Amino acid sequence: MALRNAVLAALLEGEASGYDLAKGFDASTANFWMATPQQLYRELDRMAAEGVIETRVVQQERRPNKRLHAITPAGREALRQFIEEPAKPTAIRDEMMVKVQGMDAEDAPAVRSAVAERLEWSKAKLARYERLRVRLLDGRSEQAYLGEAERVGPYLTLLRGIAFEQENIRWAEFALSVIDRRIAVGT
Template sequence: MALKHAVLAALLGGEYSGYQLAKGFDIGVANFWHALPQQLYTELAKLEKDGLVAGREVVQESRPNKRVFRVTDAGLAELEAFAAAVCKPSVIRDNLLVKVQAADGIDTAPVIEQLEERAAAAEAKIELLDAFLRQMRGEADEEEFLLRGRGVGGYLTALRGRAFEQGHRDWCLRAAAVLKERRKARAER
């Protein structure tokens, strides 16, 4: 997947400035695609040049003017072509997993610490995603929102992000507990 597809998908909800797009990436899109704000601004310029988004300047009285962008028909066609293309399953590439794999031959104290840090970070992300999901669905319960709500794609990807973070947290905590028990058992010998 190219960054352009993630940007086009994020812009489907309406017109957004680069700043608004970056904020949306922080919570919603970051579950499946990471991009720095500067990368987003660069990508918006490319997409506009290619006719996949249209930008316009918004005059603001108390702030500097800003540019907002929306997806064009060509951008929508690009997203449809991307959606129709077969994609490969994702794979995990994580240095922490390599460290855990090496647990039988190394001092695991720093690995345990890193696992616990990752679990805490995942927990914080779960809380952010839960708040984001509540905000998206408003007064509707989840099933009603999924059936009739606006922005179901973003909601579903946030659900996937939450499930990923929950699984990651749970695995990190279990791996840390196992490694602690093994250290304890080794020390008692």
């Protein structure tokens, strides 16, 4: 999947600046698509040149001018074509898993540290996702939200992100218990 498809999907929520998109990616889209701000800004320039988004400049006092981006009809069509393509299965590419795979007794403390760091990161990310879920539901039950919301895709992807981080936490806690036992006995 290209970054542009994730950007087009994000712009379905409405006009946004590159900064807003980057923040949104970090808060919600990051559970299924990661992008650095630099990648995002380069992609926005390409997308504008292709005509799938339009960009307008908002003059600001005491701040740099703001560029706001919106999806165009051509962008909606490009996203629709992407949606209609069969989705490819995902593969996990996780540097920490290579470290865990290659761990021996000597490496266990370093790997333990990496897993503990990932655990804290996953807990923090899960907390952010839960706060976003509360904001999306806005006092409604999940059933009511799913029945009333104009677009349920953002909520469904958020639920996937929540489940992903919950599993990361479960795995990390288990891995830490195994590593701690191995360190304690010196193997």
